[in-house]
Amino acid sequence: MNYDERLKHVSVLGAAGKMGSGILLLTAVEMADISLKPENKGKTFVLNAIDLSDDGLAGLMDYLRVQVQKIAEKKAVMLRQLYADRNDLIENFDIIEQYVIDVLRIVRPTTAIETSYRSNLIFEAVSENKDLKVKILKQIDTNNPNQAWFFTNTSSVPIHIIEDEAGLKGRVLGFHFYNPPAIQKLVELIVTANTLPEATQFANSYAKALRKVVVPSNDFAGFIGNGHFMRDALHGINQALELANTIPLTEAIYKVNKVSQDFLVRPMGIFQLIDYVGVDVVQFIMKVMNPFLATEDLHSDLLDKMMELGVKGGQLSSGAQKDGFLKYEKGSPVAVFDSKAGDYVAFDSFSAKSDEQLGALPNSFKPWKTAVKIAGNETHFGPYFEEMKTMKTEGAILAIRYGKRSDAIGRQLVADKVAHNDQDVNTVMLTGFFHAYGPINSFFE
Amino acid sequence: MKRKIYMTAGYNTISMGTGRKEFNPRKERPGLEHYISEAGKGVLNQIGGADNVDESFIGNFMAARFNKQGHIGGFIGMIDPGLEFKPAMRVEGACGSGGLALVSGIRSVLSETADVVLAMGVEVQNTVKAIYGADILAGAGWYQKRKNSHAYFFPGQNSDRAGAYYEKYGYDYTRKGMGKWFCNDMENARLDGTAQEFHNSTPDLEGMYHGMKPNGKTFVDHLNILDCSKVSDGASGIAIASEEGLKRIGVDKKDAVEVIGWAQLTRNITNDPPNMLELTTVKKAAAKALENAGISIDQVGTIEIHDCFSIVGVLGVEALGLAAPGKGAEFITEGNTSRTGKIPMNTTGGLIGWGHPTGATGVHQAVTIWQQLTGKAGNAQIDITPEKPYGMTINMGGDDVTIAAIVYKRGI
Numbered sequence: 001m002n003y004d005e006r007l008k009h010v011s012v013l014g015a016a017g018k019m020g021s022g023i024l025l026l027t028a029v030e031m032a033d034i035s036l037k038p039e040n041k042g043k044t045f046v047l048n049a050i051d052l053s054d055d056g057l058a059g060l061m062d063y064l065r066v067q068v069q070k071i072a073e074k075k076a077v078m079l080r081q082l083y084a085d086r087n088d089l090i091e092n093f094d095i096i097e098q099y100v101i102d103v104l105r106i107v108r109p110t111t112a113i114e115t116s117y118r119s120n121l122i123f124e125a126v127s128e129n130k131d132l133k134v135k136i137l138k139q140i141d142t143n144n145p146n147q148a149w150f151f152t153n154t155s156s157v158p159i160h161i162i163e164d165e166a167g168l169k170g171r172v173l174g175f176h177f178y179n180p181p182a183i184q185k186l187v188e189l190i191v192t193a194n195t196l197p198e199a200t201q202f203a204n205s206y207a208k209a210l211r212k213v214v215v216p217s218n219d220f221a222g223f224i225g226n227g228h229f230m231r232d233a234l235h236g237i238n239q240a241l242e243l244a245n246t247i248p249l250t251e252a253i254y255k256v257n258k259v260s261q262d263f264l265v266r267p268m269g270i271f272q273l274i275d276y277v278g279v280d281v282v283q284f285i286m287k288v289m290n291p292f293l294a295t296e297d298l299h300s301d302l303l304d305k306m307m308e309l310g311v312k313g314g315q316l317s318s319g320a321q322k323d324g325f326l327k328y329e330k331g332s333p334v335a336v337f338d339s340k341a342g343d344y345v346a347f348d349s350f351s352a353k354s355d356e357q358l359g360a361l362p363n364s365f366k367p368w369k370t371a372v373k374i375a376g377n378e379t380h381f382g383p384y385f386e387e388m389k390t391m392k393t394e395g396a397i398l399a400i401r402y403g404k405r406s407d408a409i410g411r412q413l414v415a416d417k418v419a420h421n422d423q424d425v426n427t428v429m430l431t432g433f434f435h436a437y438g439p440i441n442s443f444f445e
Numbered sequence: 446m447k448r449k450i451y452m453t454a455g456y457n458t459i460s461m462g463t464g465r466k467e468f469n470p471r472k473e474r475p476g477l478e479h480y481i482s483e484a485g486k487g488v489l490n491q492i493g494g495a496d497n498v499d500e501s502f503i504g505n506f507m508a509a510r511f512n513k514q515g516h517i518g519g520f521i522g523m524i525d526p527g528l529e530f531k532p533a534m535r536v537e538g539a540c541g542s543g544g545l546a547l548v549s550g551i552r553s554v555l556s557e558t559a560d561v562v563l564a565m566g567v568e569v570q571n572t573v574k575a576i577y578g579a580d581i582l583a584g585a586g587w588y589q590k591r592k593n594s595h596a597y598f599f600p601g602q603n604s605d606r607a608g609a610y611y612e613k614y615g616y617d618y619t620r621k622g623m624g625k626w627f628c629n630d631m632e633n634a635r636l637d638g639t640a641q642e643f644h645n646s647t648p649d650l651e652g653m654y655h656g657m658k659p660n661g662k663t664f665v666d667h668l669n670i671l672d673c674s675k676v677s678d679g680a681s682g683i684a685i686a687s688e689e690g691l692k693r694i695g696v697d698k699k700d701a702v703e704v705i706g707w708a709q710l711t712r713n714i715t716n717d718p719p720n721m722l723e724l725t726t727v728k729k730a731a732a733k734a735l736e737n738a739g740i741s742i743d744q745v746g747t748i749e750i751h752d753c754f755s756i757v758g759v760l761g762v763e764a765l766g767l768a769a770p771g772k773g774a775e776f777i778t779e780g781n782t783s784r785t786g787k788i789p790m791n792t793t794g795g796l797i798g799w800g801h802p803t804g805a806t807g808v809h810q811a812v813t814i815w816q817q818l819t820g821k822a823g824n825a826q827i828d829i830t831p832e833k834p835y836g837m838t839i840n841m842g843g844d845d846v847t848i849a850a851i852v853y854k855r856g857i
Contacts, residue, residue, distance in 0.1 A: 073576045076596040077663065090592045091580040 001120065003205055004034050006149070008045055011116035013136060015049035015109070016056025016317075019153050020125035022181025024049050024060065024107070025067050026210050027123065032103040033209075035083055047106045048115040052405045057109040062252070065181060068103045072096040117143045125153040128284055130161065137166040149176035149199050156222050156288040157259045160192040170194040175203055176223060177212075178432040179277075185347040186432035187212040188223050215427050221292035226285050227418050228439065229273075230298055233282060233411045235302050236260055236270035239398065250336045250345045251354050254323055256398070258354075262361060263388070263399035264406075265305070265368050265381070267434045272333055275313030275324030279306050305339055359393025372436040381436070385443040403444040410440040449553050451691055451856055452564075453701035454684040455812030456487025460641040462571050463679040470571065475799025477512055478523065480680035480802075483822045485524030486567055488682040492561065492694035495527025498684075499559035502549040503535050504542030504566035505804035506842075511572050512700075518704050520564070528563070536551045538711070540584030540753060540843025542566060543681065543807025544849025548709045550685035551851075560690035564705045566805030567680035578676060582803070585843040587714050597665055600673055603754040604665035609721040611667060614771045622774025623755035624654040627671050627797060630752070634794025636825035641675045641800035668810060672755040673687075674796035681808035683815065691856075698856030702815045702836065706738025706852040715844050722771075724757070726845045728764040734837070734850035742766050746833035746854070747817050748788060749810035751841035752795045758782070761839065789827045792817060807840035807849060814838055818855040829855075 010027060014020040018298050035045040051057050074081060078093050079099055088309030089095045108115065113136070116122055122140060126132055137150050150172040152162060159174045166172070187207050191200050207214045208429050217223040222230060229369045236256050243252035257269030274282050283303040290298045306312075306325070312325025326333035327344040335344035364384045366374075385403065388396045410425040426438025439445070451778055458480050460467055481503070490493050495534075501521040509515045522529035536545040543566030550562035552646075567575035570578055576596065583598035595601025610619050612734070628650045634642035647653055658667040664670065686694060691701060710717075710730040719725050735742060742765055752758040757772040767788060776782070782790040793799045793813045796806060814836035816822040818829060836853040 074663075076576050077661075080596045087592065090588075091583070092576050092596050093580050094574070132710060 003202060004037075004040060006120050006202055007031050007034055008043065009119045009204075010046070010121045010123070011048040011050055011119040012125065013050050013113075013116070014124070014126040016060045017050035017125055018281065019179060019181055020123075021060050021063055022053065022179075023125055023153065023177060025064055025182050026351075028103050029068065030206070032207050033097070033104050034205065036102065037108065042130050045106050046108060046119075048119065049107050049109045050111070050113055050116060051109075052111060054111060058110070061109055062102075063106075064069075064077050064104060064107065065100060068094065068100050069327050074100040078107055092138050092148065113140065114143070116140050118146070119144065119148055120146050121149050121151065123151050123153065126203050128154060128156060128281070128288065129166075130157045130288070132163040133157065133162055135170070137168060138164065141168055145172065149196075151176055151203065151204070155226050156285045158221050158292065159190050160194075161220050163192050163194065170196045173199055173203055174217075174219070175207075176217075176224070176225070178225070184432060185211070185213045185226075186428060188216050188217045188225055188428065188432075189214050189225055189284060190217050190219050192219055196205055213427065213431050215424050215431075216420060217424070218418050218420070220416065221289040222285065222418075223421045224413055225432050226414050227427060228409050229277075229385065229408075229433065230282065230286050230289060232406055233270055233274055234286075234298060234300055235402065235409075238273075239402070241302065248338075250338050251350050254347060254351065255334050255354055255358055255394075256327070258358065259395055259398045260402060261368075262365075264269050264402060265366070265371050265384075265436050266314045267368050267372075269333075271325040274323065274326075275326055276315070278312060278314035279303060280312045283307055286433065302339075306337070309339060309342060311337055342388065358395030358398075359391065361395070362387040362391065368436055372434070377437060378441070379442055381441075400444055406439040407441060407444055410438070414440075446554060448555055448557070448687050449691070450554050450688075450704040451688070451698065452704060452811055452815055452853070453548075453685050453686065453691070453696045453700040454491035454694070455682070455815045456484050456491070456666070457639045457681045457812050458483045458679045458810055459639045460624050460675065460802060462471060462641050462676050464641040464643075464645060464675065464800075465674050468571075468645050471540060474571065474678065477508055477517070477567060478520065479632055480515075480569060480678060481520045481565065482524050482566050484567070484680035484682040484805075485521070485528075485563065486507060488563055488684055489525055489564075492684050492696065495525035495854075497561050497694045498528060498531065498563045499561050499697050500550075500553050500590040501528060501534075501563040502546040502784050503533070504544070504546035504807060505535050505585055506537060506539050507581050507803070508541050508567075508569070510584070511578075517567070517834070525779075532559075533610040534634070537835040538847035539842035540751070540801070540806060541840045541847040541849055542804040542805045543809065543821075544838070544840030544842075544851075545709070545807070546849060547683075547685065547807055547811055547840075548707065548849050549691060551707060552705060554685055554687050554690070561688045562685040562693060563682060564685050564808060564811075565680060565682040565805050566802070566808035568804040569605060569678040570676050570802065571678050575676060585846070589715070595665060599753065599844075600665045600668055604659075604667040604719075606721050606760065607754070607756040610759065610774075613722060614706035614774065617717060619756075619759065619774045620655065622759050624651055624779040625778045625780070626752065626758040626782070627654050627778075630795045630798035632792055633784055633792050633825060634798030637793040637823070640794045640796045640798055641677055642794055645798075655736040668754060668756070668767045671797075674753045677800035679800060679802035679805050679809075680807075681805045681812050683808055700819055701856040702818050702853040703834075703856045704851055705854055706734045706736070706740070708733035708737060709800060709847075709849045711847045711854050714843060716854065718845055722760070724760045724841075724845045726848045727761060727839055727841060727850075730850040731837075731839060734852050738835070738852035740835055740852065742834055744847070745788065745835045745837050746829045747792060747796070747814065747827060747836050748790045749792075749813050749836075749838045750790055751806065751810075751839055752797055752843070753801060755797065757841075758795075764838075776807040779795035784827050792822065793825050793826050800851040808840070810838040810840055810854075811851065818853060
C-alpha cells in the first residue's frame with residue numbers, strides 16, 4: 001500500500017477536540033490535495049471525523065470550513081494551476097470555493113466508531129487516558145480487517161504500553177502534534193521496538209507533506225516536550241513555594257512568573273504557561289508520567305490544591321484564556337490566585353514593590369518578540385546573560401538558577417536517552433514552546 | 446482650447462489601508478458615503494458652497510463589487526443638498542476613472558454647459574481580502590483572458606513586464622531602479638499626512654526592498670509586494686472652472702492651476718500590449734498632451750505618474766521621453782526622479798506610497814500638482830522654478846489601456 005492508498009480511508013478519533021480538530025483539518029487538506037492529483041481522479045477518499053459529541057462535530061464542520069477557506073486563500077496561486085482544466089472555475093473566488101467543497105466532501109462527521117473499521121490509518125486524539133485509548137484501539141483493531149496503522153497523539157503515555165495492551169504489535173506509533181496542530185510546526189515521533197519501518201517512513205512523509213518539523217523521541221513517558229516542560233514547571237512552582245517562606249505566595253508566583261518570562265526572555269511566564277496548557281492537564285500528565293520515573297517525584301501539592309478549588313485554567317472554545325494561577329484580561333495576566341482567600345489579588349496592589357525587589361532587567365534586554373527574530377541569537381543572549389550574571393539582584397539570581405535548572409533538565413533527557421541529542425531537545429523547546437534559545441546552552445555556566 | 450480651464454480647491458481624504466496606524470482590518474470601517482462626503486465637502490468649503498457648482502463627475506472603478514453598490518453618481522446629492530437636481534454622473538475607466546472624471550469636467554467647461562464642475566473619485570477596497578480584490582481588479586483586463594491569468598492578476602501582468610525588462614537589460618540593473626523608485630515613494634509619503642505610508646519609519650528602505658526577493662510560489666515571479674501599489678480606501682475632489690467660474694467661487698487665479706493641454710486615449714482591451722517593454726498608450730497620450738500644451742517634457746517641473754507598480758515607474762519615464770528605452774532604471778537610480786532631482790515625480794508618494802484608491806487616483810494626482818504649483822503642498826512642497834513651471838499627470842486604467850494625460854501651470 002503506497003502513501004496515497006494509505007490515505008484513502010482514514011479516521012480521526014476525538015475529532016471535535018482541540019487536538020483532534022487540528023489533526024482532522026491538516027489530514028483533510030492533505031487527502032484533498034492527493035485526491036486532486038490526476039492519477040487519483042475518480043477515486044473516493046474518506047476521512048471519518050469521529051467524536052462522541054454531536055455538538056462538537058457540528059462545531060468542527062464550521063471550524064473546518066473557515067480554516068480550509070483560509071488555507072485555500074493562501075495557496076490560491078497553486079490552486080489556479082491545480083484547477084487549470086476546469087473551465088468553469090475562472091476567478092480566485094470560484095477556485096477557492098471549489099477547493100473548500102473538495103476538502104469538505106472527504107470529511108464524514110460521525111459519532112459511530114464503527115466507521116473506522118474500514119480505515120487504513122487511524123489517528124487517535126481522545127482524552128489522555130491510557131485505559132480509554134487501549135480500549136478503543138483494541139476494539140477497532142479487532143473489527144478492522146485492514147491491519148490498520150494507529151497514530152496516537154498521546155503526549156505522555158509510553159507507546160509500547162499501548163502497543164502491548166491493545167495488541168497492535170508494530171502498527172502503532174506516537175505522532176505527537178503540539179497545540180494548536182494547525183499552527184505549531186513541531187511533531188514528536190515516537191516508535192517502539194516493534195514499529196514497522198514502513199509505518200515510520202509513512203509518518204515522516206506525512207509530516208513532511210504537512211510541513212512539520214519532526215523530532216524523534218524515545219519511548220519514555222512524557223517524551224521530550226512534556227519531559228522538559230513538566231520538570232521546568234515543577235521547578236517554577238517549587239521556587240515560588242520557597243520564596244513564600246518570606247513573602248505571600250501570591251507575590252512569589254508573580255515574581256517567578258515574571259522572572260521566567262522577562263528575565264529569561266520566554267514568550268510567557270511559567271505560571272501563565274501552566275494556565276495555557278491547563279492546571280488539570282499539567283496535573284494529569286505528571287500523574288501519568290510519575291509511575292515511570294524511578295528516581296524523582298513529579299508531583300505538586302499546589303497543583304492538587306488548585307484542582308480541589310476548581311481553578312483549572314485552560315482555554316474557552318473561543319481560544320480565550322480561562323483564569324488559573326493568574327487572572328486574564330484580554331489575554332494578559334492582571335491578578336494572581338490566592339488559594340487561602342479563594343480569590344484573585346490584583347497585580348497592581350503589590351507589583352511595584354515586587355518589581356523593585358526583583359530589580360531591573362539587564363541593560364541589554366530585548367523582549368522575546370524582538371529577540372526571537374534575531375538570526376543566530378546567541379550573539380545577543382550570550383552577552384545578555386553574562387551581564388545578568390554580574391548583577392546581584394533577586395531577579396537575576398532567580399533567573400540564572402532557573403536557566404541552570406532548565407539546562408540540567410534538558411541534559412538529563414539526553415542522558416536518560418529520551419532524546420537522541422541536545423539538538424533535539426532544543427528543537428522541541430524552540431519549535432514547540434517558542435523559546436528564543438534552546439534550554440541546553442552555555443549561557444548559565 | 447476655446448476657453449481657459451482651471452483647477453482649484455483640491456481635497457484628499459486619508460488613503461486608508463495597511464500602513465496607517467489607525468487601520469484595523471478586523472474592525473468596521475467607514476464606507477463609500479464617508480469618503481465621498483468628506484472629499485466633496487472638502488472642495489465645497491473652498492469654493493463658496495454647493496450653489497456654485499453646475500455639474501459633478503465622480504470616478505469609480507468597481508464599487509459594484511467591492512461594496513455591492515452601483516449608481517455612484519447618486520451619491521453626489523448626498524454631499525450637499527445644493528448639488529441635488531443638478532447633473533451628476535459616475536465615469537469609469539478602471540484605475541483611470543479619476544482621470545476620466547477630470548477630462549469629463551474639462552469637456553463640460555469647454556462645451557460651456559458648466560463654469561464650475563466638481564470632479565471627484567472614490568474607491569473603498571478594503572472590504573475584501575487581497576486574493577478576492579485581485580478578482581475584482583482583474584475586471585480592468587479582458588475577462589475572456591482571466592482563466593489563464595495569474596491569481597494576482599495585475600501583479601501578474603506587471604511581473605511579466607518586469608521579467609521582460611530584466612531579460613533585456615539585466616536583473617540587478619532593473620531592480621536597482623525599481624528599488625530606488627520604491628524608496629522615493631516612501632520618503633515622499635512620509636511628508637504628506639494623508640498618505641497611507643505617512644507613518645512609515647523603516648530605517649533602511651533600500652535594505653528592506655532588496656532583502657525581499659520576488660517569490661512566484663506565493664506571489665508573482667518578478668515582483669515583491671513592495672513593488673506594488675497599496676490597497677486603499679479614499680476619495681479626492683477638485684473644482685474645475687472657467688475664468689468666470691473662478692470669479693464666481695472667489696478663487697484667485699494664482700491659487701489655481703490652468704490646464705494648458707490634455708489628451709485622453711484608449712487602447713483596444715482585447716489586444717495584448719503591443720510591446721511589453723513600452724507603455725505605448727502612455728507614450729502617445731503624453732506626447733499629445735505636451736503637443737497640445739505647446740511645451741516639451743524638459744519644461745515640466747514635476748509629474749504625477751500612475752506607478753501602480755515600480756516597473757511602471759521605470760517604463761513611465763521612458764514613455765515620457767525622459768530616458769531612452771532601457772535607460773529608465775538608470776535614470777531613476779541616479780536620483781533624477783527624487784524630490785530634489787531633475788524632475789521630481791510622485792512627490793506625495795504616488796500609488797505605492799500615498800496609496801491607490803483606484804477610482805480616486807487620477808483626481809488625487811491633480812490635487813498634488815495643484816498643491817505643488819500653488820505652494821500648498823506643506824511639508825511635501827518642492828521647488829518649482831521659473832524655467833520649469835509646468836506640472837503633468839498621467840492616469841492609467843488597466844495595462845496601458847485608458848490614459849488621461851494633463852499638463853498644468855499655475856494660474857496668473
